[in-house]
Amino acid sequence: MLLTDEQRMIRDTVREFMEEEIAPDLPEADKEPLTKDEAVRYMQKMAEIDLGPYAEERIKTDDPRTGSVISEEVSRVWPSLQVTMGMSRIPTSVVDIVSEETREAYADEIENDELVGCFALTEPSGGSDTKKPATTARKDGDEYVIDGEKTWVSNAPIADVAMVVAWDEERDQRSFFIVDDKTSGFETRQLEKIGWKGSPTGQMFFDDCRIPERNELMTAVSAAAAEDDEESGVFSGEIGGNPLNTMFASMRNGMAAISVGIMQAAFEDAVDYAKDRTTFEKPIGQHQLVQEMLYDIKVKLETSRQLVYHVDHLIDQNHDDARMMSSLAKGYVCEASVDATSKAIQVYGGNGLSKDYPLERYFRDARTMTIPDGTTEIQKLIVGYELTDMQAYK
Ligand SMILES: Cc1cc2nc3c(=O)[nH]c(=O)nc-3n(C[C@H](O)[C@H](O)[C@H](O)COP(=O)(O)OP(=O)(O)OC[C@H]3O[C@@H](n4cnc5c(N)ncnc54)[C@H](O)[C@@H]3O)c2cc1C
Secondary structure, three states: OOHHHHHHHHHHHHHHHHHHHHHHHHOHHHHHOOOOOHHHHHHHHHHEEEEEEOOHHHHHHOOOOHHHHHHHHHHHOHHHHHHHHHHHHHHHOOOOHOOOOHHHOOOOHOOOOOOEEEEEOOOOOOOOOOOOOOOOOEEEEEEEEEEEEEEEEHHHHHEEEEEEEEOOOOOOOOEEEEEEOOOOOOEEEEEEOOOOOOEEEEEEEEEEEEEEEEHHHHHHHHHHHOOOOOHHHOOOOEEEHHHHHHHHHHHHHHHHHHHHHHHHHHHHHHHHHHHHHHOEEHHHHHOOHHHHHHHHHHHHHHHHHHHHHHHHHHHHHOOOHHHHHHHHHHHHHHHHHHHHHHHHHHHHHHHOOOOOOOOOHHHHHHHHHOOOOOOOOHHHHHHHHHOOOOOOOO
């Protein structure tokens, strides 16, 4: 699948920006989780990229493949930054339609592009099993009261607003709630991990946390529709008639696009190193077994990229296969990036394991990709269900 001229122009623009403005901060910037100020500064900096006719809004809503191209380029340099921006956008892109209390409390942050968000689904009792969250939302007059605990939430320690998945007791169903830190308040605790080091990850604690009724997402969407407001970009598509399918398919394919970016970086470095490094009086790239390793990395990279672009097309078309194929892409591409970055380390020999080279970071970041947004095993079960119409898990 070839990119259009416009998409190539955007890819080149983002690549140049990342090389000039962001890459010099690495690896230092990725050693510790971003603080709120650092995250905001980077997000504002990224907003400076001049994409010509493609305003950010259009990329988010109308053109999934261009979104993947941008994500690849950001992740080729710094996956943690892409994660921080991507996860932030999930609640911040709907904040326009929630309660006045939340919007007023964060008026300055919204105005100055300083609002940071997170998406809180996973719970300590088993993240793969998301059907019935233990976190509850109890209706009390014109408010909801949220109680519970979330874990492994990207951006949690620096978030102003969270999209929290909780069990709506009155309606007896899972729902999405926007909880903001100023008017409702939540506690967080930072977690340490081996990859995505720059991306802050944490636990979240909601204790008698009161939010206005309009911060329940479907209430907000219906109210906004009734008021004739513009709907959020998160709900721009309706795969299988359900906007949430579009959101989850986009998130999964988004993870795959990040993995493509990591593989691209590892591939370029491996080729350069193979041309440069000499053993037995010739460049290692002239040894057939090293060429085989480069082949192996390249084949994972190219098949993964094509799969991501194909899923983008399915999402764009609201195609019924988008749900299954986004799981297939997330499962396959994230695992491919683990193999590819491991092979790239092998091309580098001992230097591949050294912290003086970026290869170990590529591997740590790739290794992190197979767990968030549904583990590889869960993606396989989603695909298996779609293929057989038989559910391996309830
Ligand atoms: C870096 C990072 C960032 C994250 N960011 C977010 C975020 O922003 N928001 C959020 O809500 N969550 C986030 N998560 C959480 C992530 O989605 C969960 O970790 C993931 O869904 C797995 O849940 P778990 O860790 O509890 O593992 P478990 O569910 O306990 O699974 C453990 C193992 O058992 C396997 N397994 C479980 N059930 C089955 C089954 N039925 N069949 C076969 N195998 C099974 C799993 O594949 C896994 O290998 C993040 C996680 C990480 C590591």
